[in-house]
Amino acid sequence: MSVIKQSLRGLIQPLLAIIIGLVAGAIAILIVGGSITETYVEMWNGAFGSFYFLTNTLARATPIILAGLGIALAFRAGFFNMGAEGQMVLGGISAALTALYLPGPGWLVLIVSIVAGIVAGGLWSVLAGWLDARFGMNLLITTLLLNYIAILFAGYLVAYPFKDTTGSAAMAQSAMIDQSVWLPKLFQGMGLHAGFILAIVAALLLYVFMKKTVAGYEIRMLGNNPLFASYGGVRRGRMMMIAMLVSGGLAGLAGAGEVLGTQYRFLDGSLSSASYAWSGIMATLLASSHPLGTALAAILLAALQTGAMGVERNTEVPLEVASVIQAVLTLFVSARIGYTFWKRRKEKQSNGTTS
Amino acid sequence: MEQLLDAALFSSMLRVVTPILLAALGGALCSRVGLFNVALEGFVLVGAFSGIVGNYLFGNVWIAVLFAVLCVMLFSLIFGYISINLKANVIVVGISLNFLAAGLTTFLLRAIFDVKGAYYDNNMVGLPKWDIPFIQDIPWLGSVISGQSPLVYLALILVAVLQFFLFKTISGFRMRSVGENPVAAQSIGIKVRKHQYSAVLACGVLCGLAGAQLSLGQVTMFTEGMTAGRGFIALVATMLGQASPIGVMASSMLFGFMDALGIRLQGFSMPSHFTQMLPYIVTLIAMFFFKDRSYLEDAHKAGGSSR
Numbered sequence: 001m002s003v004i005k006q007s008l009r010g011l012i013q014p015l016l017a018i019i020i021g022l023v024a025g026a027i028a029i030l031i032v033g034g035s036i037t038e039t040y041v042e043m044w045n046g047a048f049g050s051f052y053f054l055t056n057t058l059a060r061a062t063p064i065i066l067a068g069l070g071i072a073l074a075f076r077a078g079f080f081n082m083g084a085e086g087q088m089v090l091g092g093i094s095a096a097l098t099a100l101y102l103p104g105p106g107w108l109v110l111i112v113s114i115v116a117g118i119v120a121g122g123l124w125s126v127l128a129g130w131l132d133a134r135f136g137m138n139l140l141i142t143t144l145l146l147n148y149i150a151i152l153f154a155g156y157l158v159a160y161p162f163k164d165t166t167g168s169a170a171m172a173q174s175a176m177i178d179q180s181v182w183l184p185k186l187f188q189g190m191g192l193h194a195g196f197i198l199a200i201v202a203a204l205l206l207y208v209f210m211k212k213t214v215a216g217y218e219i220r221m222l223g224n225n226p227l228f229a230s231y232g233g234v235r236r237g238r239m240m241m242i243a244m245l246v247s248g249g250l251a252g253l254a255g256a257g258e259v260l261g262t263q264y265r266f267l268d269g270s271l272s273s274a275s276y277a278w279s280g281i282m283a284t285l286l287a288s289s290h291p292l293g294t295a296l297a298a299i300l301l302a303a304l305q306t307g308a309m310g311v312e313r314n315t316e317v318p319l320e321v322a323s324v325i326q327a328v329l330t331l332f333v334s335a336r337i338g339y340t341f342w343k344r345r346k347e348k349q350s351n352g353t354t355s
Numbered sequence: 356m357e358q359l360l361d362a363a364l365f366s367s368m369l370r371v372v373t374p375i376l377l378a379a380l381g382g383a384l385c386s387r388v389g390l391f392n393v394a395l396e397g398f399v400l401v402g403a404f405s406g407i408v409g410n411y412l413f414g415n416v417w418i419a420v421l422f423a424v425l426c427v428m429l430f431s432l433i434f435g436y437i438s439i440n441l442k443a444n445v446i447v448v449g450i451s452l453n454f455l456a457a458g459l460t461t462f463l464l465r466a467i468f469d470v471k472g473a474y475y476d477n478n479m480v481g482l483p484k485w486d487i488p489f490i491q492d493i494p495w496l497g498s499v500i501s502g503q504s505p506l507v508y509l510a511l512i513l514v515a516v517l518q519f520f521l522f523k524t525i526s527g528f529r530m531r532s533v534g535e536n537p538v539a540a541q542s543i544g545i546k547v548r549k550h551q552y553s554a555v556l557a558c559g560v561l562c563g564l565a566g567a568q569l570s571l572g573q574v575t576m577f578t579e580g581m582t583a584g585r586g587f588i589a590l591v592a593t594m595l596g597q598a599s600p601i602g603v604m605a606s607s608m609l610f611g612f613m614d615a616l617g618i619r620l621q622g623f624s625m626p627s628h629f630t631q632m633l634p635y636i637v638t639l640i641a642m643f644f645f646k647d648r649s650y651l652e653d654a655h656k657a658g659g660s661s662r
Contacts, residue, residue, distance in 0.1 A: 032466050080446055137642045138594065140393065140446065144587045145635045156628035282454060285447060318465035323458035327451070334444070334451040335437045 017286060018300070021329035028324045034317035046310015047303035052190060053310070059191035059262065061302035063088070063254035063271075065199040065295045067280030069206050070125075070250030072289040076210065077243040078223040083128055083143030084251040085277035086150030087121035091252025092259040093154040094120035096266035097162060099177045099259075106180025113181065114256050121252015122245045124150060129244030133237035139244075155268045164265070172268035183261035195257030202250060203295040210291060219243060223289075251277065279305070282330045301326060362498040364619055369499065370572060371618075372611025373507045374399060374582075375589045377565035379603045380510075380517055381558030382593035387521065388554040389534035393449025394434050395562060396586025397456030402427045402566020404460040407577040408467060410479055416571060420482075420506070424563035430456070431559030439551050453586075461579050473578040481575040482506060482568070506568040513561070517600040530554060565589075584635070591638050595645045606641065613637040 026036045047057050067084045074081035095117035102109050128146055132139040158164075159172040166175060183193045210216040222229040222239055230236060254276065259266055271277075279301045286300075287293030308322030378395045385392035402423045409422030434452055438445045468474045482504035491501035521527040532540045533550045541547050569585075570577050588610050596602030617630040 028462060028466075080450075082450070131639075131643075135643060137639075141587060141591055141594075141642065142639060144584065145591075145639055148584055148635045149632050152628045152632050156626055159628065160626060278454070281450065285451060318462070320458070320462035320465045323454075324462045327455035327458035330454050331433075331437075331448075331451040334447040335441050 017329045017333045020332045021325045024328035025321055025325040028321050029317055032317055032321075034315055039311055039315055039317050039321070042311045042314045043304070043307035045307075046313070047307035049310070053306065055187060055190040055192040057303045057306045058196055058299065059193065060306055061299040062193070062196045062199050062261075063258050063276040064279045064283055064298040064302055066195075066202060066254035066257065067251045067277045068283035068294045068298045069199075069202055069280075069291060070247035070254075071281050072284045072287070072291055072294045073206060073210075073219070073250070074243050074247040075284055075289040076223045077219040077239060078226060079129075079132075079240055079243060079247075080140040081125065081128075081143055081244060081247050082140055082281070083125060083146050083150075083248070084254075084280055085272055085275075086143075086147035087125050087248040087251035088255035088258075088277050089154045089271050090124050090150050090255070091117035091121035092255030092271050093157055093174075093266050094252070095256035096174050096177065096259045097157075099181045100162075100175055106178070109181045110183065110260065113260060114253065117252045117256025117259075118249040119252070121255065122249035125244045125248020125251065126241055129241045133240045139240075151269075151272055154266070158266055158268050174266040177260065177264045181260065182264060183257065185261075191262065193257070193261030195261045198253065198257065200295065202253070203291050206291040215242075251280075254280075279326070282326055285330050286333050288333070362495050364615055365499040365612075366502070367618065368608070368611045368615040369503055369507055371614045372607050373504075373510045373572070374565040374569045375585050375592060375610055376510050376604060376607040377506075377513070377561045377568065378586055378589035379592035379596065379607050380513060380600055381561035381565075382590055383596065383598040383600060383603050384517070384530075384554040384561075385558050386593055386598040387531050387534045388551045389537060390438060390551060390555065391445050391449075392434070392555075392558060393446050393590065394452040394456075394586075395558075395589050396582050396584070397449075397453040398427050398431060398559060398562035399566045399569065399586050399589075400453075400456045400460055400580070400582045401430045402563040403570035403581055404463065404566070404577055405563070406567035406570045407474060407479075407575065408463070410571060410575065411467075411476070416480055416482055419571060420564065420567045423567040424560050427563035427566065428556055428559040431555050431562070435552050435555035439548055439555075457580060460577075464577070464579065473576060475574075475576040479575040481571045481573070504568060504572045506564055506572065509564065510568075511604075514600045514604045521600065588634060588638055591642060595641055606645075609641060610634050610638060 022040070025040075029036050029039050046053060048054050067088055070087075071081050071084055095113040098113040098116040099109055102112060104112075124146065125143070128139055128142045131137040131142050155172060158174050162174050164171070164173050164175045183195055186192045186194065186196065210220060218229065218234045218239060221232065222234055222236065226236065255271055258271060258276070263270060280298065283294050283297035283301055286297040304322045304325055305319075308319035311317050311321065312319035378399050381398070382392050382395050405426035406419050406423035409419035409426075410416060413419060413422070430452070433455075434448060437443050437448045464470060464472075464474060484502045485505055485508065487501045487508075491497040519527075521531060529540070529545050530550045530553075532545060533547050537547050566582075569581065589607070592603055592606040592610060595606040596604070613634045617633040620630040620633075621627050
């Protein structure tokens with residue numbers, strides 16, 4: 001019974017939030033003077049209207065799922081990893097450079113490139129974890145600041161030493177990756193690539209890890225009640241490093257997948273302008289860090305974004321409507337986020353409330 | 356070196372530092388009542404945008420500043436209500452409000468001005484530059500301090516006012532006690548919520564001013580995400596300054612100096628990527644050297660809002 005309850009609790013919140021988000025979207029549509037029904041029909045069509053649009057949505061969801069999973073893991077342990085964007089960009093550039101300059105058979109280079117992306121993201125993230133565990137530098141802030149540094153550094157790499165000099169375009173981008181190293185597409189002529197399968201597998205693995213392993217239990221314990229966890233012998237610093245390593249690794253994988261499966265090169269700003277990582281954070285907040293819920297929420301957010309592009313194409317309503325809906329969704333859920341932290345609140349209330 | 360560290364550099368430092376300083380003062384007030392405000396970035400962004408909108412609607416820069424302040428106050432009420440009344444996790448609320456600020460500003464940019472990315476109007480009048488009598492005649496200092504926008508001077512005055520308020524007045528003392536130990540404060544009849552709300556609202560006012568300085572101070576324009584992490588740098592300034600206004604000013608000045616230096620170094624054929632990194636790197640280094648355990652611990656209670 002409690003299992004059903006738990007999984008329901010993970011799902012009810014997002015569903016409620018979606019309704020609130022759509023109402024906010026309706027208000028936004030009215031402000032611009034569009035028709036609500038027409039806009040939402042177009043949004044649905046743009047997201048799921050045909051097989052092509054559906055795969056398009058799932059392709060967009062791929063990096064959001066992966067980044068979101070990483071953030072969810074850190075959140076569950078009580079760490080605010082806000083650095084997914086920088087970890088993703090470093091993962092992307094590392095994968096691109098490995099794929100470009102490592103000799104060998106295509107499939108092997110592909111695997112090494114993906115690993116390189118995971119490692120780069122993980123190391124960048126662990127750096128922040130280490131700074132917190134070792135020197136007490138606030139993780140939330142350091143991860144945020146490291147984002148800017150990572151994005152600028154990757155931008156420098158493709159603007160100067162590894163700039164694509166073959167084309168006439170003055171874009172800051174790396175050279176094109178050889179076709180033998182590309183992540184295969186799942187369907188001929190569609191945007192969806194094998195990275196999506198990796199993302200789904202990662203979601204399932206993370207779910208099992210959180211539910212069934214000792215380490216997963218320790219992470220949940222640390223997030224729910226740090227005092228109890230330390231009493232039970234969980235070493236917070238070590239846990240932080242491990243959680244951040246995996247968290248950043250997943251974000252790095254998201255970046256690597258985007259580079260090897262969609263763009264086939266590293267283009268400066270392409271990973272950050274689509275704000276995959278921030279959508280990942282939103283997905284995590286929407287699903288209160290439940291791995292499978294995060295994957296679903298990521299697909300929902302991707303659908304909102306691709307749907308909004310359809311709205312932009314076919315109506316007068318701007319695609320920015322999606323960002324309003326997403327933000328209201330997230331805010332609504334965060335306002336009622338009692339679930340992950342309610343235990344601690346209860347404990348607070350037992351030694352006197354301040355309200 | 357001579358041409359690098361001239362008066363113009365320090366003058367631009369003062370201009371650049373003002374949004375950070377104002378936002379950091381707001382953050383310090385929130386810290387003092389035990390609310391770790393991660394939404395500074397969003398607050399300033401809303402301020403910058405509504406400053407431009409106010410200017411566009413009313414055609415008067417002073418009303419525009421007032422409009423920005425009012426808009427951010429409204430926005431900060433959302434933060435206050437959800438984190439104080441609904442007792443949600445302060446950090447999560449802050450993060451979501453940053454999303455809301457980004458979403459609203461990009462949407463309204465399209466809805467009001469029908470542009471994407473940036474709005475720029477040649478005919479818009481920005482904040483005036485005030486020359487201060489006597490000071491402007493001092494050789495080097497005059498060119499640094501004089502000729503800034505009124506908000507720069509207001510920010511410097513506010514530092515002194517807040518310092519006095521927090522450490523020399525009864526209500527300031529009460530406000531600090533709320534953050535120190537809300538249960539104890541409540542028990543001697545201090546209205547905890549009232550103080551928390553007034554701190555949040557004051558933070559809204561300060562961030563509104565910060566945003567106005569950002570979008571109306573130098574060139575009158577708004578670009579998507581124009582805060583570019585300044586709100587987070589302000590958050591660090593809050594932490595490093597031990598949440599005392601004077602300390603906050605000192606740490607803000609350091610970042611402002613680095614920001615201005617970075618802009619200046621671009622003229623010295625250094626790749627702009629590295630010059631833009633400067634403020635963030637210096638912020639990290641500063642965090643390393645000036646640790647403030649008490650506020651870090653507040654943040655460490657991730658999830659446990661510090662009430």
